[in-house]
Amino acid sequence: MLDLSKYQSIGEALKDALDQFANEVCLIEADREREKERLTYREFKARAHLLAKALQDAGFAAGDRASIIMTNQSKWLISAYAIFLTGGTLVPLDYKLTPDEQWQLLKHSSASVLITEYPIWRQLSVAAGRTAAANLRTILVTEAPANADLAGARRWEEFRGEGEPIFIPRERKDTACIVYSSGTGGRPKGCMMTHENYLEQCVALTSIYPFWPGVRYLSILPTNHAIDFMVGFFGPFTCGATVVHLRTLRPEYVREAFPKYKITYVSLVPLVLKNLQKGLQARFDALPTGKRMFFNALVGINKVLTKRRPRLGISRRLLRQVHEAFGGELLAIIVGGAFTEPQTLQFFYDLGIPVANGYGLTEAGTAITVNDLKPFRADTVGKPLPGMEVRIVNPASDGVGEVSVRSKTVMAGYLNEPELTAEAIVDGWLMTGDLGRFDATGHLQLSGRKKNMIVTEEGKNIYPEDIEAVFESLPAKEFCVYAANYIWPKRSMVKEKLVLVLHLEQGQQFTEHLRQDINARNHRLLNYKRVHGVVLLDEDFPRTASLKIKRNVLAERLASLDSATAVLPL
């Protein structure tokens, strides 16, 4: 691994890595059963230099912003490196957002370059929001069909400069990426992540979960997400490891990838891990009685032998078939993006497959705590990573309070939002909005959320404020969307729901027609953003002088209602 302490920027570190590991394979890209591409670090560098030179020729300069909206693939990482090499700031956006949401963030970030895939561009180019992003000068699309109408974009594959690009150095304090932690309908929250944030995070994470040449990381979480950017790009690249991309995430192809590419690490969101658990459990249950009893006995032996620490050699021999299905070389499944239920973590650990669960948020530079497996504890999110100071603010008698963090990995702030930044970072401490406590052994246990946000099992952050747009002009006096946990704190990190609080006009009834109207609007939202119930409140919402709803005051008022009877199902 490179000694990252001597580097100033992501670009500088990657530049050295590409030379140091020139002959190692850095990327494998597969589509269904076909392997599309396999690149060494030397080949990666050659491709990226063509793009970097063309960007420089087009006037892209230090501090300019370039956005990538792509599914996981080689061209994502090649483009990102070209941006860093030329001193740019990367704005990775979620390809799953709607075109108008993407335009809003392109505008907010003032990106001058957009790199995207043709099918995404086809939708983006005709969306109404296009006129908003006035700064955008260069649009590059990949894999456009021969006769395609590019609607003002250029082909990524043909955007090549002649000669070598000039490396533009950046300092540690400079912004490397603007990462949108959420927020589209209301106030976009663009986390300004510095080069130092990434360099420090990489050192901390690889101290516990190391990479080296020969390690194969299966990249499934979207690369725009902080976790995959770190463990599916920067981390493995600075260690000479290989990243495997799949162009389709159908479960059967993902399953095949493990044995085919002898995967060492993979990152998953809790939902996918849970599905994997269900699938395996069904297979175990289908075994004939005798075999099932024998298998359960082996799992029992494995549990005893791995009580203090993972012993992969033993687990692989004891439970050979299970491990072979995962390729036989899997060291750990990294799970992140949302809270994972302890029972799921324990299930995999008992099979001899450690799950590296942890806790983090984009604002803190990915991970704050990680399970160090010494010993494995399913009921906690692990201990703080090296370099992380974590404290519990205003603890109650049971020790539970708000988790706050101070570290070199904490973002510089939210782009163009000094007030939001001041709320989030107080005296150098990042207030996470999550509630938790430390146990006697120094493990962090999370127990709920303080902020008006939910995180789905798919790792999506949802701010109720963003949902409200679809309920505009609903025939009612006023309304407000909440995370139910925010009103009625449950001390739970799972099964969170959104509710719509309605104040009807005087004499108005909650009719079937109104219910249908709400359902119809609800359906315009992606399924994970939908509200699950309605709360009727027959009084005016408290508002500020500028007539904004005082969410916290209204929530306190609602908390006096009984959640069991107050929430009407839709």
Add this chain to the structure above:
Amino acid sequence: MRTLEQTTQEVLDLAATHFQLPAGSLAPGDDFFKKLGIDSLQTLEMLSRIENHFGIELPDYEVQGVSDFKTLAERIQSRL
């Protein structure tokens, strides 16, 4: 060449078979997340069956944000 109606019907039949539901129990406008109680991953599983049936390849992004059978059938139709 199939009509959109034929494609839609075949998609409904395939989905019903995949999720072991009686034939005719699904309608084009049904939201499959709500009607079938499935998540996006299970939708992807259903897609492979559909792909094999129609002999096409539907990239994952084509089904992003699609939650009803009618829209899904339209996406398939455009690739037939």
